Amino acid sequence: TASKTLRRPPSADNETDYRALGTFQDLFTSSLYSPGSPLFLPNGTHVINKLIGFLRTQYLQYGFREVLTPTIYKRSLWEISGHWVNYKDDMYEVRGRGATGEAEGEVGEDESYGLKPMNCPGHCLLFKSQKHSFRELPVRYADFSPLHRNEVSGSLSGLTRVRRFHQDDGHIFCRPQQIKGEIASALGFVEMVMNTFGLQSYRLVLSTRPEKDFIGSLELWNSAEAQLREALDNTGRPWTLNKGDGAFYGPKIDIQIQDKAGKYHQLSTIQLDMNLPQRFGLEYQVSEREPEYNPETPGKATPVLIHRAIFGSLERFLAILIEQYAGRWPFWMSPRQAIILTVNRTEEVVRYAEMTAAKIAGFRALQQTDGATVPKPLSSVDSTFVVDLDTSSQTLSKKYQRAKQMKYNLIFVVGHKDVQGQQVTVDVTGQLPSMSDQQVLDLEELLETRFRDQA
Amino acid sequence: TASKTLRRPPSADNETDYRALGTFQDLFTSSLYSPGSPLFLPNGTHVINKLIGFLRTQYLQYGFREVLTPTIYKRSLWEISGHWVNYKDDMYEVRGRGATGEAEGEVGEDESYGLKPMNCPGHCLLFKSQKHSFRELPVRYADFSPLHRNEVSGSLSGLTRVRRFHQDDGHIFCRPQQIKGEIASALGFVEMVMNTFGLQSYRLVLSTRPEKDFIGSLELWNSAEAQLREALDNTGRPWTLNKGDGAFYGPKIDIQIQDKAGKYHQLSTIQLDMNLPQRFGLEYQVSEREPEYNPETPGKATPVLIHRAIFGSLERFLAILIEQYAGRWPFWMSPRQAIILTVNRTEEVVRYAEMTAAKIAGFRALQQTDGATVPKPLSSVDSTFVVDLDTSSQTLSKKYQRAKQMKYNLIFVVGHKDVQGQQVTVDVTGQLPSMSDQQVLDLEELLETRFRDQA
Numbered sequence: 001t002a003s004k005t006l007r008r009p010p011s012a013d014n015e016t017d018y019r020a021l022g023t024f025q026d027l028f029t030s031s032l033y034s035p036g037s038p039l040f041l042p043n044g045t046h047v048i049n050k051l052i053g054f055l056r057t058q059y060l061q062y063g064f065r066e067v068l069t070p071t072i073y074k075r076s077l078w079e080i081s082g083h084w085v086n087y088k089d090d091m092y093e094v095r096g097r098g099a100t101g102e103a104e105g106e107v108g109e110d111e112s113y114g115l116k117p118m119n120c121p122g123h124c125l126l127f128k129s130q131k132h133s134f135r136e137l138p139v140r141y142a143d144f145s146p147l148h149r150n151e152v153s154g155s156l157s158g159l160t161r162v163r164r165f166h167q168d169d170g171h172i173f174c175r176p177q178q179i180k181g182e183i184a185s186a187l188g189f190v191e192m193v194m195n196t197f198g199l200q201s202y203r204l205v206l207s208t209r210p211e212k213d214f215i216g217s218l219e220l221w222n223s224a225e226a227q228l229r230e231a232l233d234n235t236g237r238p239w240t241l242n243k244g245d246g247a248f249y250g251p252k253i254d255i256q257i258q259d260k261a262g263k264y265h266q267l268s269t270i271q272l273d274m275n276l277p278q279r280f281g282l283e284y285q286v287s288e289r290e291p292e293y294n295p296e297t298p299g300k301a302t303p304v305l306i307h308r309a310i311f312g313s314l315e316r317f318l319a320i321l322i323e324q325y326a327g328r329w330p331f332w333m334s335p336r337q338a339i340i341l342t343v344n345r346t347e348e349v350v351r352y353a354e355m356t357a358a359k360i361a362g363f364r365a366l367q368q369t370d371g372a373t374v375p376k377p378l379s380s381v382d383s384t385f386v387v388d389l390d391t392s393s394q395t396l397s398k399k400y401q402r403a404k405q406m407k408y409n410l411i412f413v414v415g416h417k418d419v420q421g422q423q424v425t426v427d428v429t430g431q432l433p434s435m436s437d438q439q440v441l442d443l444e445e446l447l448e449t450r451f452r453d454q455a
Numbered sequence: 456t457a458s459k460t461l462r463r464p465p466s467a468d469n470e471t472d473y474r475a476l477g478t479f480q481d482l483f484t485s486s487l488y489s490p491g492s493p494l495f496l497p498n499g500t501h502v503i504n505k506l507i508g509f510l511r512t513q514y515l516q517y518g519f520r521e522v523l524t525p526t527i528y529k530r531s532l533w534e535i536s537g538h539w540v541n542y543k544d545d546m547y548e549v550r551g552r553g554a555t556g557e558a559e560g561e562v563g564e565d566e567s568y569g570l571k572p573m574n575c576p577g578h579c580l581l582f583k584s585q586k587h588s589f590r591e592l593p594v595r596y597a598d599f600s601p602l603h604r605n606e607v608s609g610s611l612s613g614l615t616r617v618r619r620f621h622q623d624d625g626h627i628f629c630r631p632q633q634i635k636g637e638i639a640s641a642l643g644f645v646e647m648v649m650n651t652f653g654l655q656s657y658r659l660v661l662s663t664r665p666e667k668d669f670i671g672s673l674e675l676w677n678s679a680e681a682q683l684r685e686a687l688d689n690t691g692r693p694w695t696l697n698k699g700d701g702a703f704y705g706p707k708i709d710i711q712i713q714d715k716a717g718k719y720h721q722l723s724t725i726q727l728d729m730n731l732p733q734r735f736g737l738e739y740q741v742s743e744r745e746p747e748y749n750p751e752t753p754g755k756a757t758p759v760l761i762h763r764a765i766f767g768s769l770e771r772f773l774a775i776l777i778e779q780y781a782g783r784w785p786f787w788m789s790p791r792q793a794i795i796l797t798v799n800r801t802e803e804v805v806r807y808a809e810m811t812a813a814k815i816a817g818f819r820a821l822q823q824t825d826g827a828t829v830p831k832p833l834s835s836v837d838s839t840f841v842v843d844l845d846t847s848s849q850t851l852s853k854k855y856q857r858a859k860q861m862k863y864n865l866i867f868v869v870g871h872k873d874v875q876g877q878q879v880t881v882d883v884t885g886q887l888p889s890m891s892d893q894q895v896l897d898l899e900e901l902l903e904t905r906f907r908d909q910a
């Protein structure tokens with residue numbers, strides 16, 4: 001249930017500052033014990049889970065499959081991937097504190113672990129754990145694991161400069177000739193996601209092969225860059241070129257959005273990688289008739305790896321959305337979908353309000369169980385809503401004012417008349433005006449169903 | 456898409472061994488680089504996500520709200536909680552590798568972090584970050600974070616003896632007189648979950664106050680134990696007493712299930728705690744009229760903390776379910792819900808099979824997009840299914856044999872006749888006999904809708 005304390009909403013100056021709104025809406029907090037690692041309160045976790053759930057649903061049709069991979073890996077893995085040397089300052093080291101490991105011959109460097117700053121090495125292990133034929137490629141893994149990077153503490157702040165964060169991380173293992181199709185699909189995915197959140201005005205930037213110290217053949221680079229250019233051209237959007245600005249292991253496409261102050265923020269990245277598959281000795285089986293067949297490695301070919309994230313950091317994306325919506329969350333992802341205000345505190349009104357909240361929320365009659373009967377579990381296809389209740393002794397107009405400040409999508413009022421009529425009064429002066437006629441009809445239909453079926 | 460290689464299914468001897476089944480069904484794997492930390496392949500991740508999604512839905516009606524908390528905390532937090540001393544051997548220590556932290560005055564013990572073995576200290580920080588009135592209690596947090604415990608490596612195996620695992624962890628902060636209601640609700644939740652997974656034959660064990668060295672008043676212990684006993688009596692199930700076997704900080708209830716070999720496994724635990732709230736100085740506001748009001752601490756009272764998990768370790772619960780179902784997953788959580796087999800490899804049949812797979816899976820027409828039109832995102836209320844495709848050159852009977860071995864819930868066949876009739880042939884000799892008439896009707900209805908709406 002909602003906190004009953006009236007708090008001061010963010011002032012006009014910072015009402016679009018995600019930190020002020022995040023605090024006011026109880027989205028997240030921080031602690032001296034975990035610098036750079038925000039703690040998400042229930043409301044913030046609700047929004048993050050909706051973002052993850054949204055992507056998870058899309059993954060089905062984009063051919064990504066989610067995996068769940070370790071948080072720490074032995075130092076020897078990070079030596080293979082190159083992170084132990086090249087990424088040294090940004091990594092945390094992990095060690096067992098007891099003597100338990102040493103007794104098993106695990107002494108020495110292998111008792112030292114790295115806390116993962118990215119998922120790619122783990123996904124390479126997964127790819128390598130199974131046999132792959134050229135017919136099964138591309139293989140696409142997605143992962144929402146928490147990641148840790150030891151950023152300088154002076155730069156830590158809120159949700160945008162952090163040491164622990166989550167990515168909607170994805171890795172595609174594909175054949176060289178599949179690059180264009182995968183890039184086109186990734187760019188289409190980006191477009192769909194940005195449209196969904198009203199962030200259409202992003203820009204695309206292509207970074208190409210550095211002059212020297214690159215790895216991989218010139219032929220593969222040229223083919224890869226040509227495929228990226230073609231996929232970019234096909235989007236119909238303008239894009240810019242950062243010539244020579246790619247990583248030594250592959251070209252990349254950055255997707256950047258502009259905030260209200262005009263500053264660009266990096267969101268999605270699509271990064272080609274010809275390095276990690278070699279370092280991990282990844283391979284797939286290929287027949288002599290296929291174009292990538294190489295007589296020097298008969299039957300085997302090395303996949304191209306594409307790192308890609310759409311949201312990028314979920315924490316940073318959340319910060320952008322808080323400002324984008326100024327705290328007025330779309331109904332589907334809102335942590336405050338509805339609230340019921342009681343006109344008074346009489347027992348009949350309070351009890352009826354509680355029952356109404358449970359009905360609208362979609363709960364089965366949980367309260368009535370006496371221990372002898374076991375309630376039926378809710379199914380994931382049952383639609384449920386977050387419904388708060390304000391039965392405090394404050395005046396209705398105070399409650400109403402607070403509910404509007406807290407930006408509840410729907411406000412219901414329950415009084416004696418509603419108990420008599422077995423109904424609920426819907427606030428039509430609140431957030432409802434922003435709904436279309438069809439949405440209001442749907443809501444009325446929904447309420448009617450709930451009151452009919454679950455009485 | 457499914458791997459096309461025919462593999463040998465587990466022999467009759469170990470067909471109920473979760474490790475053999477887990478490997479055969481591509482659920483998880485392991486790596487030398489992450490001892491005790493299994494890597495979940497897409498199929499295993501699918502099942503784990505279904506388990507989490509199931510609980511998440513129930514949480515709404517049990518008043519739990521999910522939170523997202525850090526993975527590492529400074530050593531000083533673990534000193535407050537007592538873990539740094541009492542849990543020393545089982546914890547991992549984390550340190551930054553670069554010099555970044557030191558320049559900021561963060562040298563010394565506070566540059567040392569503990570990798571969390573449990574969520575309770577983080578949840579205490581969350582509770583403490585906000586003001587709470589007695590009216591708002593109980594506050595219930597849920598968390599699915601990965602946890603790390605430095606188990607002796609000799610004891611590591613599969614999913615049951617691990618160093619990294621996930622719990623359906625929950626912490627309830629309540630008033631002393633609310634214990635009984637919370638325990639009753641937790642026991643009801645356990646009953647509902649165990650019923651859902653066919654694990655009804657569990658036993659309940661109450662462990663009570665040790666003779667000496669306990670903390671908290673005798674009065675609070677007696678009241679708490681009486682409330683636990685009453686809640687246990689109200690379940691109508693027999694329960695046993697482990698007198699004096701409780702922790703020094705509170706009594707607990709264990710829920711243990713018996714496997715086919717007769718061995719008991721610990722699943723759910725409900726543990727009372729009078730220690731952590733004191734160590735963290737947690738409090739809530741209480742008025743003079745309330746029974747727990749103490750004139751020595753005017754206006755303030757200390758909440759009771761209840762740790763509780765229903766599944767316990769998700770990894771161990773998964774192992775139990777693999778054996779419980781012998782790999783025949785219920786449709787709703789199955790990683791292999793359906794497969795379409797082609798009768799031959801002609802272009803028309805393969806293309807029609809692909810289209811049919813997308814239809815049954817519930818995808819919008821993604822393949823048809825040319826970059827100019829952006830596909831609509833799927834909504835989380837769209838029902839989607841995992842549909843594999845076997846268009847390999849093997850004979851239909853070989854494909855069929857393999858699909859049955861892999862325990863697909865539904866097997867569809869597509870040939871020339873189906874292309875002509877714009878239909879799909881449902882295998883009625885496969886897994887369907889286990890479905891009720893109503894389920895078969897629902898399936899037919901579903902297929903009809905998909906073919907009508909999305910043609």
Ligand SMILES: [Zn+2]
Nearest residue numbers: 118119120307
């Ligand atoms: Zn990566």
Ligand SMILES: [Zn+2]
Nearest residue numbers: 573574575762
């Ligand atoms: Zn706990």
